[in-house]
Amino acid sequence: MGGIPETGTHVLEIFRAAEGELTRRDADVLESWRRCVNQHKLDPTRHMGPRILTQQELRSHLQESEELLGMARHGMEDLYRRVNAMGYVLLLSNARGVTVDAIGDAELDRDLRHAGLIAGSEWGEQHVGTNGVGACLASGQAITVHRSDHFDVALTPLSCTAVPIHDTRGRLMGVLDLSHLQAPADKMSQALTLEVMKSCARRIEMANLVRNHREDWILRLNPSPEFLDVDPMAAVAVGGDGRITGVTHNAHDLLDQNLVGRRFDEIFAYNPEDLPVLSRALAPVEGVLEMQAGGMIFARAVPPAKAARMVAGVxxxxxxxxxxxxxxxxxxxxxxxxxVVDRKISVIxxxxxxxxxxxxxxxxxQSSRRRGPFVAIxxxxxxxxxxxSELFGYAPNAFTGAHARGKKGLIREAHGGTLFLDEIGDMPLGLQARLLRVLSEHEVLPVGAARAEPVDIRIISASHRDLPGLVAEGGFRQDLYYRLNGLVLDVPPVRARxxxxxxxxxxxxxxEGKVAFTAKARQLLLAHDxxxxxxxxxxxxxxxxALCDGVPAGPEDLPAQIAAGPVPGPAEADLQRLLDDCGGNVSEAARRAGIDRSTFYRRMQRAGRAGR
Ligand SMILES: Nc1ncnc2c1ncn2[C@@H]1O[C@H](COP(=O)(O)OP(=O)(O)OP(=O)(O)O)[C@@H](O)[C@H]1O
Incomplete structure (x- = not known):
């Protein structure tokens, strides 16, 4: 089946099919024929061919299709490079069936024009009858319309393979079509083309999702672990509020029809806050997610490319x-x-x-509007x-050995900027009183000076010591502590990140000189505490x-304490039991183990790897 049919036979077959007779045609082609005859009232004895739009009409379609064009162009060029010189033409149509981009062999230009395979041709099924683009738009499914599958006998030299392209909300945006002017008679010759086209559409949608959701987590999904990292079947974007913000179309087939806007944990038996555990950072091997509707799926989470999370809409x-x-x-x-960067709130x-x-x-x-310097002490x-004297400065000749011109002191150096007081808990009590005065009065009295100088500084302090404990012991002034203690930010240790x-x-x-690591070395780095x-x-x-001269560093190049790998404590073997005892509640299990959740997960991963 698929050679150029004699008009009478072709027309007869279409009419019979339209009346419900079964033929050996593929079901998707038969459905399209039926739509053409019964719904669009097309006459298979009439040669229609695609309508070619005027330049002005085409311009308006191009304007409307800007997003689609931007989304598909790179994938189209990549695909065309691979099929070039095989007599193919690649068309991109918008959701109304108008070709808005075409890449074809310049030598075939005349034939392509003749067949209407050019920008501005309109391929809606209702106008042209069964064809790749039109049938794909009507059904929303990928299709090969091979030679005599076409409704109009004039189109039967063509073989067209068309795949739908969707936006990140799952709406059909257009169709990518690869057509051949002289394909072999056997339709099976196009089976591989169909798979290549589906994978091209998948990659176009994936790139679009990543581009449009740079601030969201991207969860790559595949029914099997192979290709999960390089060419996953589907992906979903998850926003900071734990809701699905975008999808590639295959996610509907893998998961559910309506996904965008739904809570992540409605779809998966998994807490969206735990997505980092499915990232490469914590799991060099892929994760498996249980779906609420039943079944499992392999998953890999990719952190937001742009950490532009919003603060009150900014x-x-x-x-x-x-x-x-x-x-x-x-x-x-x-x-x-x-x-708080532009507020008068002290930060610890x-x-x-x-x-x-x-x-x-x-x-x-750097994020604040302060234009003065950042001074760290x-x-x-x-x-x-x-x-x-370092902090408060001194007046000229204030004491023996003092500089004749005096010293400005770090607090005045920081005027208009930020003073960072590191290890504030180690500041002697006497100086704490003077610092308190600076903070209350907004002025500094240099050593030996008669007059105080006004200062405008923002204080950020840091400590690894327990300041409230120090206050209780009398080692730190309570009044100063309350001045400094506007907002406390706890910086997590690296092992918990x-x-x-x-x-x-x-x-x-x-x-300097950049450094790369072998997979084994990377594993050791991730396992180190x-x-x-x-x-x-x-x-x-x-x-x-320094050691590797541009060659990736292996375990032997790492410091001994990292190269030795983690000491597998007995606790690691007990983690699973602990988790079971806590009914699978990781937070509770981590609390009982006396470690944070991320460390708990990482140790579980490590224990899992060891057991393989
Ligand atoms: N996110 C980051 N990216 C790159 N470098 C970083 C990052 N965070 C810290 N560093 C670097 O790590 C080093 C240690 O950081 P920093 O001095 O800020 O730590 P600290 O907590 O103030 O240490 P300490 O308590 O010992 O004073 C510095 O060289 C800093 O530039």
Whole structure:
């Protein structure tokens, strides 16, 4: 079946099919024939051919189809490069069946024009009868209309394979069609073309979803683990509120028909806040998700490409966006920090050494409207004898050995900007009283000066010590503590961060000479507990860059404590039992194990890998 039919035979077959007679044609072609005769009242004895729009009409369609054109162009060019010189023409039609883009062999130009395979041709089934584009639009399904499958006998030299393209809300936007002017008679010759076209449409929709949902998590889905990372069957975008914000069309077949706007945990038996656990950062192997409707699916979560989460409807300032790569605790921290950058609220950053407290304070300063400098003081590193003059400055010749012109002092240096007081818990009590005065009166009295100087500073302090405890013990002034304690932000240790892989990549990329890691080394890096936090990652990357001369670093290049791998404590083997005891409640199990949720997940992953 599929050769050029004699007109009478072809017309007869169509009429018989329209009356319900079964033939050996594919069901989708028969349905289209029936629509043409019964619904559109088309006459198969009449040769219609596609209508060619005027330039003005085409211009208006092009304008309307701008989004579709932008979305498909790259995928079309890529596909055409692969089929070029095989006599194909690639058409993109909008949802009304008008060809808005065409790529074909210039040598075939005359034949393509003759067949109407050019921009501006209109292929709606109601005008032209059964054809690839028209039938695909009418049914919403991919189809091959091969030679005598066409309704109009004049079109029967053609073979057309058409696939639908949907926007991220699942609406049909247009059709991608690959047509051949002289395809072999056997329709099976186009079976592979159909698969190639489906995969092209899938990739176009995937790229569109990623482009339009840069601030959302993207969850890649596949019925099997193969190709999950490179060419998944479907994907959904999940917004910060845990709702599905966009989909690729196949997600409807894999999951459910109406997805956009629904809560993620209505579709999957999974909490959207736990998406980081399905990312590469925590799971080098793919995850499996249970669906609420029953069944399982392989999944991989990709963190938001752009951390532009919104704060009260306003995008986060870029410096604060860059402090994390999707870790939920850090994301919350960035959002809260953004809300106070231009307010007179003092901030305390709490966290282990090297977690990035100064880095975050600097990002807050850069995100604010303050134009003065960012001045950092490490209260623990300054000798007590110097700290007073360093901080408050001194008048000319204030004391023996003092500079004749005096010293401005770091507090006045920070005028109009931000003063970052690191290790504030180590500030001597006497100086605390003077600092309190600066904060209350907005002025500094340099050592030996008769007159106080006005200052406008914003204070951000940091401590890894328990300040309320210090206050209780009398080691820290309560009144100063309340002045500093406007907003407390807890910076998580690196081992608890879900974006650890992102952090390592980022620092590796910024290291002089750049550094890459082998898969085994990366596994060890992800399994390490990083007691030195970000600072330890920086040191490790610098060491590897120095040792490896541009070659990816392997386990042997890593510092010994990382290369040795984690010590598999007995607790790891007990995690599953603990989880079972808690009825699968990870938060509760983590609490009982005395570790945070991310660490719990990571250890589970590790234990799972060890058991493979
Ligand atoms: N998100 C990040 N991206 C890149 N580098 C970072 C990031 N966070 C921190 N760093 C780097 O890590 C190092 C340690 O950070 P930082 O000095 O801010 O930590 P800290 O918590 O203030 O440490 P400490 O308590 O010891 O003073 C710095 O070199 C900083 O530039």
């Amino acid at each position: 995008a986060l300032p870029a410096p604060l966006q860059s402090i994390h790569g999707g870790d939920p605790a850090m994301a919350r921290l960035a959002e809260r920090a953004a809300k 950053l709490r966290g282990e050494t090297g977690t990035g407290k100064e880095f975050i304070a600097r990002a807050m300063h 490490n209260c623990a590193a300054l000798p007590e004898s110097l700290i007073e 879900a974006d650890l892989a992102w952090l390592i990549e980022r620092i590796a990329g910024a290291t 990083w007691p030195g936090n970000v600072r330890e990652i920086i040191n490790t990357c610098e060491l590897c860059a």
